[in-house]
Every structure is written in structure tokens, then in C-alpha cells.
Amino acid sequence: MIFEQILFFIAGGGAIAGALGVAILRNPFYSVLALVGHLIALAVLFLLLSAEFLAAAQLVVYAGAVMVLYVFVVAYIGGSDEPLGPSGGPVGRLAPLFAGVLFVEIAIAVIGSGLQALGTRGPQVQTGGGREAYGSPGQFGELLLTDFLVPFEAASFLLLIAAVGAVVLARRRRGLEDTGPVGSIGHDAPESDDPRPEVVPQGDPQVPTAGAGVP
Amino acid sequence: MDIQWFVVLSAFIFAIGAGGVLTRRNPLVVLLCLELMLNGANLAFVSFARMYGNGDGQIFALIVMVVAACEVVIGLGLIVAMFRRRLDVDVDALSELRG
Numbered sequence: 214m215i216f217e218q219i220l221f222f223i224a225g226g227g228a229i230a231g232a233l234g235v236a237i238l239r240n241p242f243y244s245v246l247a248l249v250g251h252l253i254a255l256a257v258l259f260l261l262l263s264a265e266f267l268a269a270a271q272l273v274v275y276a277g278a279v280m281v282l283y284v285f286v287v288a289y290i291g292g293s294d295e296p297l298g299p300s301g302g303p304v305g306r307l308a309p310l311f312a313g314v315l316f317v318e319i320a321i322a323v324i325g326s327g328l329q330a331l332g333t334r335g336p337q338v339q340t341g342g343g344r345e346a347y348g349s350p351g352q353f354g355e356l357l358l359t360d361f362l363v364p365f366e367a368a369s370f371l372l373l374i375a376a377v378g379a380v381v382l383a384r385r386r387r388g389l390e391d392t393g394p395v396g397s398i399g400h401d402a403p404e405s406d407d408p409r410p411e412v413v414p415q416g417d418p419q420v421p422t423a424g425a426g427v428p
Numbered sequence: 429m430d431i432q433w434f435v436v437l438s439a440f441i442f443a444i445g446a447g448g449v450l451t452r453r454n455p456l457v458v459l460l461c462l463e464l465m466l467n468g469a470n471l472a473f474v475s476f477a478r479m480y481g482n483g484d485g486q487i488f489a490l491i492v493m494v495v496a497a498c499e500v501v502i503g504l505g506l507i508v509a510m511f512r513r514r515l516d517v518d519v520d521a522l523s524e525l526r527g
Contacts, residue, residue, distance in 0.1 A: 218429055229441070232440075258434065264477070275493065279500050286456065287456060309447050320436050323436065332430050335481055356484070372497070378501075382508075
């Protein structure tokens with residue numbers, strides 16, 4: 214099908230361009246925008262693989278919600294340009310070479326794996342609507358609530374833990390805001406008129422950390 | 429399109445993400461490149477699910493997306509906490525755990 218091939222090359226080129234943009238562009242804000250383009254191209258590829266629900270979830274969850282989070286954090290921190298260049302040390306200089314070697318290695322591993330169906334378009338599956346259709350929300354729901362119930366519940370629990378962890382990590386610790394650079398925190402303990410000692414810096418050897426738990 | 433085109437494309441995306449993780453210094457961009465690697469793996473999962481014609485790989489890809497969302501939330505929380513404590517937002521300067 215010629216139309217499918219054209220769409221594959223357009224979407225694949227978009228995905229590669231977006232990925233290169235994320236890795237190369239200097240301004241973090243442009244990197245985030247490139248990732249949004251990459252995710253949209255990837256959703257088109259999912260559609261070509263007839264994973265319709267996953268393509269929709271990719272657009273809504275990833276390109277919608279997660280990227281908004283990124284944009285907010287970039288706007289909060291201030292997207293400053295960083296010097297490109299290798300970051301010093303042999304690791305930074307050899308990284309493109311390492312990436313190329315990794316690509317060649319994975320490609321050889323996949324193509325040489327001897328899987329017969331790799332050169333085909335996959336078996337004929339029933340697409341379109343209905344509960345039994347491949348990649349439909351009905352099939353997803355049935356699989357999630359029968360065969361994959363435990364991973365499903367574990368994923369929901371993981372999301373809860375991550376939400377609580379983010380609140381604990383990013384909450385405003387009183388006293389830490391005005392103490393200047395962090396090197397001086399350990400020398401003069403912050404004097405706060407708050408009776409609850411919730412701002413004792415963790416890991417300070419002089420201060421007992423008994424009362425420094427989460428309030 | 430044959431399945432192997434998709435798999436090779438996913439390997440390429442994964443390699444670009446790995447190179448980005450190794451080269452970039454801004455932790456935000458390092459997180460973005462991690463997303464690239466996860467997306468490459470996701471594309472491979474969906475391709476192989478299509479190759480076998482059942483939906484298990486798609487479920488796995490969905491779980492990977494959930495884990496990626498959690499990782500983003502925790503990573504961005506760490507970056508915001510670093511920024512609040514006026515640390516350098518630079519992975520080379522942050523080579524030790526104690527700030």
C-alpha cells in the first residue's frame with residue numbers, strides 16, 4: 214500500500230527530526246516543543262500499527278499532560294541556553310560514537326534475530342469498532358481487567374506514590390528560602406520563630422535529626 | 429510496511445536518546461532524552477505486539493507510559509527543589525548527593 218509507506222516515511226522522519234531536536238537544541242523550551250512534535254509523529258506510527266487506543270492515550274497523556282508539566286517547570290526555572298559542546302571528560306566526547314554503536318548493535322540484534330514475521334506486516338487482525346477489535350478500548354479494558362489486573366493496580370499505586378513524593382519533594386520548606394547558598398546552611402543553623410523544627414537540614418552531623426521528620 | 433522498519437526506527441530513537449542523556453548538562457533536557465529512550469522502547473513494544481497480533485505488548489507500552497509519567501513527576505520535583513535551594517542546575521556540578 215503506497216499510502217501507508219508514504220505516511221510511514223513522513224511520520225518516521227518527523228519522529229527522528231523531533232528526537233534530534235530534543236537532543237541538539239540549546240534552549241530547553243525548544244527541546245520540549247521538539248518532544249511534542251516527536252510524540253505526535255509517534256502517535257501516527259502507533260496508528261499505522263493499528264494501536265488506536267494507545268495513539269490516543271499518547272496524545273492525551275503525553276503530549277497533553279506531561280508536556281504541560283515540562284513547560285511549566287521550564288518557565289519556572291527559566292530556560293537558559295547552555296553551551297553545547299562535550300561536557301568535559303571522555304564520556305561527553307565519546308557519546309555520539311556510543312550512540313551510533315548502540316544503534317548499529319540493536320539493529321543487528323533485531324534483524325539477525327531470525328524472527329520470521331519481522332519481514333511481514335503481521336497477521337491479519339480485525340480492526341475497526343467492536344469489543345474484539347485489535348487495539349480498541351474494549352480489548353484494552355478486557356485485558357487490563359483480566360490478564361493484567363495486578364500490573365494495572367500496581368500502576369495506579371505507583372502513580373499515587375509519585376504524586377505524594379512530588380508534593381513532599383517540591384513543598385516549600387520554611388527557612389530554607391532565605392539562607393543563601395547551600396554551603397552556608399550547615400554552619401549557621403536557621404533561626405526560625407516557628408516552634409516546630411521542620412527545617413533542620415538533613416545530613417547535618419551536628420544537629421540531631423530526631424525532630425526533622427515530615428510534619 | 430514491514431515490522432522491521434518500525435523496530436529499526438525505534439532503535440534509532442533509542443540511540444538518539446542515549447546520546448542525549450550522555451551529552452546534555454541541563455537535567456531537564458536529560459529527562460527529555462530519557463523520555464526519548466522510553467518512547468523508542470514503546471514503539472518496539474507496539475511493533476512486536478502487531479507482529480504477534482495480540483494486545484499484550486500494547487498493555488506493556490501503556491504501563492511504560494505510566495512509569496514514565498511517574499519518573500517525570502519525581503524528576504521535575506527534584507529539579508524544582510534544586511532550583512529552590514539555589515544549587516546549580518547542571519548535572520556536572522551535582523556530582524554528589526549532599527547538596
